[in-house]
Amino acid sequence: MDEVFKALADPSRRSLLDRLHARNGQTLSELCDGLAMTRQAVTKHLAILEEANLVSTLRHGREKLHYLNPVPIHQIGERWIRKFERAKLVALSELKRRLEADET
Amino acid sequence: MDEVFKALADPSRRSLLDRLHARNGQTLSELCDGLAMTRQAVTKHLAILEEANLVSTLRHGREKLHYLNPVPIHQIGERWIRKFERAKLVALSELKRRLEADET
DNA sequence: TTGACATGCAACCATCTGGTTGCCTATCAT
């Protein structure tokens, strides 16, 4: 879980996930296209995404195809974000109340 | 949005949010209790959370009260995670299909 | 088989990050 959060913390990595979401199963070179980064930098990012289980790869000859695995993202939604949903409703009005009350 | 992701990337900070979720409106000292960290380290974390708008503070005499703001967390769920929900359904079976088809 | 293409590996580098220590300021209670 921590690995997933860490992996999602970088904008380049989130953008890679976006690209895979737009078109799944891209090669490394394809994912590099149009990015202001070396291939090796992208490789590193993909390694981190793979480590976090957000991306699965598949060798196909000399190409390496990358597939998005949305399960960990979903789990963050379920196990983590969901927990704060109830708080969302309460906290705002509560904060407002306190702000007004404590304004000495 | 990036700031929120960055803020959530650190386990200590997520734990601070958890603590505020358990009991809202804690002082700095209270939040330090039981943590294997100096007060200054916690201060820094809270500053990052505040910067990301995940925590709002309120001075009350010499105390500083910290309140959880769950809105950005909610937004990540809505604007980011939701986008990958549909993919979750498709991708797994798709990946499985490709894995079997490309197994030369 | 040989050149071109797709990827891998390793060393190196600057900067960011998470943490520390030391000291200062503000406020409360006696």
Add this chain to the structure above:
DNA sequence: ATGATAGGCAACCAGATGGTTGCATGTCAA
């Protein structure tokens, strides 16, 4: 007033992070 309590500020440090360059390897096509 004065000590104790709550917090703030700044300098410093080691290690993580995001990126680079250079070279090696594997595979396809002519």
